[in-house]
Structures are given as C-alpha cells and as structure tokens.
Amino acid sequence: GESVGLHLPTLSVQEGDNSIINCAYSNSASDYFIWYKQESGKGPQFIIDIRSNMDKRQGQRVTVLLNKTVKHLSLQIAATQPGDSAVYFCAENMYGGDDKIIFGKGTRLHILP
Amino acid sequence: DAGITQSPRHKVTETGTPVTLRCHQTENHRYMYWYRQDPGHGLRLIHYSYGVKDTDKGEVSDGYSVSRSKTEDFLLTLESATSSQTSVYFCAIRPGQGAGVEYNEQFFGPGTRLTVL
Known part of the structure; x- marks a missing residue:
C-alpha cells in the first residue's frame, strides 16, 4: 500500500552543523506535508508544514523542501543544537480532505558534541 | 500542551481484560484522534472523531472502539486486550485553521504506555 517512509533511521550530526532529514512519499494525491519532532517520553510536536503548491518553506532555523517530481521531502535544521536531539517524523495528508494524516516511521537525530 | 491530558499514563493489564484510555481536552476543539x-x-x-458522537476508523482500528459523548473527552476501549496491543497510545487534537494554527496542525498529549501481559 502507499506509505510515507524515511531514508535513514538514525542520523548523527556534529553540534553546530546543519542537519538534513529526508523523507519519501508515494501517495501522489497527497498535497500537504508536515514535519513533527518527538523528544524522548513526549508526544510529537509540530515543526513546520508545506503545501504542494510550494517547493520551499522556512521557519525558525528550519527549512522544508518539497520535490514533487521525485516525491521527496526534506527537513533542514540550521546550526544543530543539543536540544534538536529527537525523532523526526514526516507526515502527509490531502489538504482539505479527510482528517487522516499518515506518518512515516521516523528518523532519530543524534547530536555529537 | 494545548490542554490535553491522558489517563492513565501507565497501565499493565492481562490478556483478555477490557481497558479504557481517556483523553481529555480543555479547549473544546472539534477534532480528536487516537494513535x-x-x-x-x-x-x-x-480512530478519530470530528464531533460529539461522530467517529471514524483509522488504519489500525481492529480490536479498538471509541466513544465521544462530550466534546472534551475521547475514550479508547480495548474490549479484550491482547499482547499485540502493547504500545504507547497518543491522543491528539486539531484546532483547525485560525488563531495562528496551521490547518492540519495537531497537538499531542503526553501518551499512555500500555503493557498487556
């Protein structure tokens, strides 16, 4: 079936460097994508989203890139900090469609001192 | 935390017993979800709910039922718990667009860790 997946289960990044977390999606009808961050022992927390009519969106220290041609989504975190250590999930939904969001399996971001 | 609480936070039960998890919100949001x-x-x-007494199935609904008799509470019931239902359960709410919130932004509760022996 169609699913949202991630290329790497674990990513280790030096503190201060930029992090790039990737995500592939297969549902061509999806037109809304979200990134969530989950710290240990807590529920997921919304980071940033993007609609399919955009290819880039920036937030505070984060940027989401969407490549619809290859069905690829990425989250870039600038100047990675220890507090960025978490599991990051991408998720997809049809904007304005039903209320279901499909989550990917997650990538763990590990910050090296 | 968007005023979401879950209870209990931890539970250990035996196979075959019924279990009910509760999600409570204080903001009167329409949409609620169980993951x-x-x-x-x-x-x-x-399962998810789009209003009082309005619920629908998600992708892994077998063995679970839900109820929403009032806006603030969304209950998840395992009629006869099995070991495969050992998991961490999260409730979420979706305020909808407006008030600085993205349309599909969901806020999650702290989770309930359920162990079925």
Whole structure:
C-alpha cells in the first residue's frame, strides 16, 4: 500500500552543523506535508508544514523542501543544537480532505558534541 | 500542551481484560484522534472523531472502539486486550485553521504506555 517512509533511521550530526532529514512519499494525491519532532517520553510536536503548491518553506532555523517530481521531502535544521536531539517524523495528508494524516516511521537525530 | 491530558499514563493489564484510555481536552476543539506508536511503525491512526458522537476508523482500528459523548473527552476501549496491543497510545487534537494554527496542525498529549501481559 502507499506509505510515507524515511531514508535513514538514525542520523548523527556534529553540534553546530546543519542537519538534513529526508523523507519519501508515494501517495501522489497527497498535497500537504508536515514535519513533527518527538523528544524522548513526549508526544510529537509540530515543526513546520508545506503545501504542494510550494517547493520551499522556512521557519525558525528550519527549512522544508518539497520535490514533487521525485516525491521527496526534506527537513533542514540550521546550526544543530543539543536540544534538536529527537525523532523526526514526516507526515502527509490531502489538504482539505479527510482528517487522516499518515506518518512515516521516523528518523532519530543524534547530536555529537 | 494545548490542554490535553491522558489517563492513565501507565497501565499493565492481562490478556483478555477490557481497558479504557481517556483523553481529555480543555479547549473544546472539534477534532480528536487516537494513535498508537510502536518501534518500526511510527504513529498509526486508530480512530478519530470530528464531533460529539461522530467517529471514524483509522488504519489500525481492529480490536479498538471509541466513544465521544462530550466534546472534551475521547475514550479508547480495548474490549479484550491482547499482547499485540502493547504500545504507547497518543491522543491528539486539531484546532483547525485560525488563531495562528496551521490547518492540519495537531497537538499531542503526553501518551499512555500500555503493557498487556
């Protein structure tokens, strides 16, 4: 079936460097994508989203890139900090469609001192 | 935390027993969701609600039922718990667009860790 997946289960990044977390999606009808961050022992927390009519969106220290041609989504975190250590999930939904969001399996971001 | 609480936070039960998890919100949001989270599977939607007494199934609804008799509470029931239902359960709410919130932004509760022996 169609699913949202991630290329790497674990990513280790030096503190201060930029992090790039990737995500592939297969549902061509999806037109809304979200990134969530989950710290240990807590529920997921919304980071940033993007609609399919955009290819880039920036937030505070984060940027989401969407490549619809290859069905690829990425989250870039600038100047990675220890507090960025978490599991990051991408998720997809049809904007304005039903209320279901499909989550990917997650990538763990590990910050090296 | 968007005023979401879950109870209990931890529970250990035996196979075959009924279990009810409660999600409570204080903001009167219309949409509420139940997910389970397992290693290697991420978050999977069990059931969701779009209003009082209005619920629908998610992708892993077998073995679960829900009820929403009032806006603030969304209950998840395992009629006869099985070991495969050992998981961490998250409730979420979706305020909808407006008030600085993205249309599909969901806020999650702290989770309930359920162990079925």
